[in-house]
Amino acid sequence: MKPINIINEPSYGGDEGLTGHPSLSSEKPEKKGVSSQLGISAGRPSTPSDDYSISEAEMPETNARGDAVNEIPKLDANAPIAHLYLTFDTPVDCPELQDPRLGGPGLPPFPDLSRYTDPLTWPRARKGIMVAISCVATAFTAYAAGAYSEAADLIAADLKTSREGALAGVTTFCVGFAVAPMVLAPFSEINGRYPIFAVAGVIFVIFQAVCGVVTNLAGILVARFLKGVGGSVFSTMVGGVIADMYEKEERNTPMALFSGAVLVGTGLGPLVAAVMVERWGNDGQRWKWIFWHQVIVDFVLMVAVVVFFKESRGSVLLSRKAKALNAWYEQLEVKGVFGVWVSGTNGDLAFAMDPIPSSNNLNLVVAEKGTLASRSEACLRTRDGVRLRRIRWIVKEDEQRATLVTMITVSLFRPFMFLFTEPIVFFFSLWVSFAWAILYLTFGSIPLVFQRQYGFDIEQSGYVFVAMIVGSILATIIGIYQESMLKHPRWQPGPGSSEVDTEDDREDNVESGGFWAFVRRKFPADSPESRLYLTCFTSVLLPAGLYLFGFAAQPSIHWMVPTFAIFLATMGIFYIYLATFNYLADIYQTYASSALAAQSFCRNVLGGAFPLVTGPLIRNLGEDAMGGLLGAIATALTVVPWVLVLFGEKIRGRSAFAIALDRKQR
Numbered sequence: 001m002k003p004i005n006i007i008n009e010p011s012y013g014g015d016e017g018l019t020g021h022p023s024l025s026s027e028k029p030e031k032k033g034v035s036s037q038l039g040i041s042a043g044r045p046s047t048p049s050d051d052y053s054i055s056e057a058e059m060p061e062t063n064a065r066g067d068a069v070n071e072i073p074k075l076d077a078n079a080p081i082a083h084l085y086l087t088f089d090t091p092v093d094c095p096e097l098q099d100p101r102l103g104g105p106g107l108p109p110f111p112d113l114s115r116y117t118d119p120l121t122w123p124r125a126r127k128g129i130m131v132a133i134s135c136v137a138t139a140f141t142a143y144a145a146g147a148y149s150e151a152a153d154l155i156a157a158d159l160k161t162s163r164e165g166a167l168a169g170v171t172t173f174c175v176g177f178a179v180a181p182m183v184l185a186p187f188s189e190i191n192g193r194y195p196i197f198a199v200a201g202v203i204f205v206i207f208q209a210v211c212g213v214v215t216n217l218a219g220i221l222v223a224r225f226l227k228g229v230g231g232s233v234f235s236t237m238v239g240g241v242i243a244d245m246y247e248k249e250e251r252n253t254p255m256a257l258f259s260g261a262v263l264v265g266t267g268l269g270p271l272v273a274a275v276m277v278e279r280w281g282n283d284g285q286r287w288k289w290i291f292w293h294q295v296i297v298d299f300v301l302m303v304a305v306v307v308f309f310k311e312s313r314g315s316v317l318l319s320r321k322a323k324a325l326n327a328w329y330e331q332l333e334v335k336g337v338f339g340v341w342v343s344g345t346n347g348d349l350a351f352a353m354d355p356i357p358s359s360n361n362l363n364l365v366v367a368e369k370g371t372l373a374s375r376s377e378a379c380l381r382t383r384d385g386v387r388l389r390r391i392r393w394i395v396k397e398d399e400q401r402a403t404l405v406t407m408i409t410v411s412l413f414r415p416f417m418f419l420f421t422e423p424i425v426f427f428f429s430l431w432v433s434f435a436w437a438i439l440y441l442t443f444g445s446i447p448l449v450f451q452r453q454y455g456f457d458i459e460q461s462g463y464v465f466v467a468m469i470v471g472s473i474l475a476t477i478i479g480i481y482q483e484s485m486l487k488h489p490r491w492q493p494g495p496g497s498s499e500v501d502t503e504d505d506r507e508d509n510v511e512s513g514g515f516w517a518f519v520r521r522k523f524p525a526d527s528p529e530s531r532l533y534l535t536c537f538t539s540v541l542l543p544a545g546l547y548l549f550g551f552a553a554q555p556s557i558h559w560m561v562p563t564f565a566i567f568l569a570t571m572g573i574f575y576i577y578l579a580t581f582n583y584l585a586d587i588y589q590t591y592a593s594s595a596l597a598a599q600s601f602c603r604n605v606l607g608g609a610f611p612l613v614t615g616p617l618i619r620n621l622g623e624d625a626m627g628g629l630l631g632a633i634a635t636a637l638t639v640v641p642w643v644l645v646l647f648g649e650k651i652r653g654r655s656a657f658a659i660a661l662d663r664k665q666r
Contacts, residue, residue: 550627
């Protein structure tokens with residue numbers, strides 16, 4: 001095992017959101033001011049000429065066998081401190097705690113670094129718990145959006161306002177969803193996911209309760225806005241948590257579960273609320289249990305978040321690890337132990353971790369946490385060029401991070417720059433925003449249409465939302481399976497060329513006219529556009545569902561037909577939502593949060609506006625004309641994935657951000 005070059009190791013960097021993966025850099029850390037930033041009394045900062053070579057006076061003398069015979073060189077508080085970049089791959093296991101320099105026991109124990117492991121290397125069970133908590137939280141956030149609409153008439157009567165005025169609570173909820181992540185994202189980058197999730201959960205629960213006690217329209221609109229602010233974290237930032245823990249190739253399954261949780265919760269909310277409204281109705285204030293039962297469930301959920309949710313932001317964990325190690329070094333120095341063994345290799349600093357024959361080892365005895373150990377159990381070995389050095393760890397992202405004001409400014413303005421300068425972001429935002437608007441349209445259209453055409457009461461119309469839940473579950477299963485389709489052995493690129501140059505290729509050419517060779521050449525499985533192959537076909541389910549719902553919702557046609565249309569439309573919405581998250585994350589990588597923030601803002605604003613126009617749209621146009629109009633728009637937008645599949649490389653070639661990222665990868 002060679003000594004690991006600390007200076008040139010990759011560190012966490014980049015934009016916040018669906019990124020957080022290492023990026024290579026060869027820059028050396030700035031020496032000036034680093035120790036003061038870390039709050040360390042560092043003495044004189046080291047420089048490139050600061051004794052990278054080992055002087056003979058500092059090296060112990062050796063006997064004929066090469067064993068050390070003199071005392072180990074002394075360091076004190078005036079010795080310079082070298083600042084080294086820390087990564088998750090940096091070897092920082094316990095250095096020599098018990099050696100001739102030490103005057104006795106009582107040294108501080110080596111810090112527990114198990115809390116600061118790379119989230120990408122977490123066990124599958126731990127990742128599964130994180131995904132489960134995130135998905136359940138997402139589902140109940142969406143549940144809150146849908147449950148409110150079913151009580152709109154009762155809220156309007158109680159607060160002495162119109163139905164449209166009450167439905168404005170859906171709009172303010174969505175506005176909170178749209179705006180809050182742009183401000184909260186920089187905080188999660190600096191302070192981590194966990195504190196943002198915990199604080200947002202408390203806000204969500206508090207204002208859920210406020211909705212059940214306010215006595216005027218203004219109060220409930222403000223409460224809904226702040227409730228949306230708290231709930232936005234569990235919808236828009238879960239993608240970032242997933243990217244923290246999973247590599248690109250493993251991300252589809254958790255993203256599919258997350259997308260399915262959104263739609264399941266959206267359907268479950270109005271279903272439960274419709275039953276409660278119909279059975280309790282104007283029976284005093286019992287309808288307010290639409291809010292209070294959510295307070296109970298959300299409180300239990302937030303307790304689970306506080307207890308079981310772990311910090312997943314890699315750069316934050318790395319910073320905490322550096323602080324723990326630096327604090328331990330300071331504690332050692334208080335005890336009079338200065339420096340750890342460091343070797344100089346080609347002018348670069350590296351920890352000497354390689355085991356070498358005992359004849360080359362310093363004659364030291366090692367003790368971890370006060371327990372003596374034999375030389376063979378030593379945590380560190382020594383070799384030619386080894387020396388003692390005072391060091392402190394720093395994290396590259398901490399140095400490169402801008403001020404909080406700058407980060408919030410970038411977070412607020414960069415998404416809109418992406419929206420209007422990046423065609424990919426613009427058309428994906430338009431596509432997914434329309435799909436999201438249709439989802440929110442169902443809150444008002446399903447009760448109204450089924451009451452108008454089939455005479456359903458509120459509870460019966462609420463049962464129609466079961467179609468949305470079933471469609472979401474089935475779409476999630478297929479969405480998970482689509483990743484395995486891309487891993488088909490004959491879809492993978494052949495060795496050395498995309499031409500037909502393997503035995504399987506020649507067999508394909510004979511038996512099926514070169515089908516698989518054609519697919520590999522025209523639709524490569526490793527292309528970013530591979531995320532869209534299945535979506536080109538499944539996105540058609542949205543316009544098909546809209547057409548069917550509009551033209552079949554009449555008394556002469558069984559109510560199961562428009563219900564089946566809702567099932568189809570929900571599946572189409574799922575695939576559009578999943579494709580948007582996966583494709584934008586893959587294309588923009590370190591800028592993914594800005595690209596996703598742009599579509600999230602558009603999606604939630606348009607989704608919040610549609611419940612206000614649902615009633616007038618249906619009453620003025622009728623179900624058939626409404627279905628035809630919306631279906632036509634959805635049909636036109638299905639061209640988006642096809643254009644990218646066919647011309648994606650050319651379009652990406654005109655994107656300044658995509659070109660820069662591609663060059664960086666090379």
